[in-house]
Amino acid sequence: MKLCRYNDDRLGLVIGSHVHDVTSIQDEIVRASRYAMRGDAVISALGAYRDRMGIMAKGEPGISLSEVRLLSPVARPTKVMAAPVNYKKHIAEMQNRTDIVIKFLPHIGDAGIFLKANSSLVGPSEGIAVRFPERITEHEAEIALIIGKEGSDIPRDRALDHVAGYCLGLDMTVRGSEDRSLRKSMDTYSVLGPWMVTADEISDPDALPFELTVNGELRQKSNTNDLIFDIRKLISWASTFYTLYPGDVLYTGTPEGVGKIKDGDTIHIESGPLGSMDVAVRLHRASAG
Numbered sequence: 001m002k003l004c005r006y007n008d009d010r011l012g013l014v015i016g017s018h019v020h021d022v023t024s025i026q027d028e029i030v031r032a033s034r035y036a037m038r039g040d041a042v043i044s045a046l047g048a049y050r051d052r053m054g055i056m057a058k059g060e061p062g063i064s065l066s067e068v069r070l071l072s073p074v075a076r077p078t079k080v081m082a083a084p085v086n087y088k089k090h091i092a093e094m095q096n097r098t099d100i101v102i103k104f105l106p107h108i109g110d111a112g113i114f115l116k117a118n119s120s121l122v123g124p125s126e127g128i129a130v131r132f133p134e135r136i137t138e139h140e141a142e143i144a145l146i147i148g149k150e151g152s153d154i155p156r157d158r159a160l161d162h163v164a165g166y167c168l169g170l171d172m173t174v175r176g177s178e179d180r181s182l183r184k185s186m187d188t189y190s191v192l193g194p195w196m197v198t199a200d201e202i203s204d205p206d207a208l209p210f211e212l213t214v215n216g217e218l219r220q221k222s223n224t225n226d227l228i229f230d231i232r233k234l235i236s237w238a239s240t241f242y243t244l245y246p247g248d249v250l251y252t253g254t255p256e257g258v259g260k261i262k263d264g265d266t267i268h269i270e271s272g273p274l275g276s277m278d279v280a281v282r283l284h285r286a287s288a289g
């Protein structure tokens with residue numbers, strides 16, 4: 001199943017090239033949810049409601065994907081986690097950079113997982129608003145996953161039971177000396193999309209090919225089979241620090257080929273099983289509101 005959020009807080013299933021609206025089920029889930037719940041209500045209820053969603057979607061006329069605004073497939077994660085330095089060739093390219101000052105890059109086991117602000121999360125149609133055009137801002141193509149079931153100290157062999165689904169991610173980054181949580185948390189700097197492909201459709205998340213182009217030029221091309229800490233390990237390890245809740249997002253790390261972006265660029269990212277998305281880059285406009 002391919003679940004998307006679109007337009008003004010609507011929920012849909014993607015079938016072929018169309019979105020089929022199931023927003024009334026989202027309304028029902030939200031009405032039945034406790035305000036104090038931890039996690040995203042819709043993702044949390046997916047197991048109980050997915051059959052009904054499927055039936056309802058088949059009865060709805062589809063809207064062409066080209067006519068909708070795709071938002072982040074999850075609205076209310078309790079946290080957005082991300083793995084740094086998780087591809088060997090990316091570590092090598094960063095250590096060879098001369099245009100930025102790179103501190104010693106430790107092994108991911110020593111670097112740990114970092115958090116991005118939840119408010120940085122957007123979908124592909126919202127685009128990226130460059131906040132500091134005078135600084136180096138770069139794309140990091142990543143495979144991301146969305147937690148479906150609460151868990152703490154999750155053993156490796158149960159890790160995938162806690163995944164609701166997978167999607168494409170952009171971990172947008174300003175290079176510099178500040179903490180990662182600051183440099184990667186500006187509004188729009190965490191792109192997720194184009195929709196969430198539920199875990200039952202992904203037979204092996206450690207064999208997902210993906211690639212990224214900027215204005216048609218290939219920049220990143222890799223596969224999750226090159227991850228240093230694989231997906232089971234990342235989930236298990238993260239859950240020794242935090243309880244994972246439905247809707248929590250985990251970016252699994254970026255491969256080699258990261259590079260600069262600027263106002264006017266179009267980033268394209270794709271992975272066969274997960275789909276593709278175009279993300280426009282513009283300048284952030286200061287506002288008092």
Ligand code: MN
Binds near residue numbers: 140142253
């Ligand atoms: Mn990253």
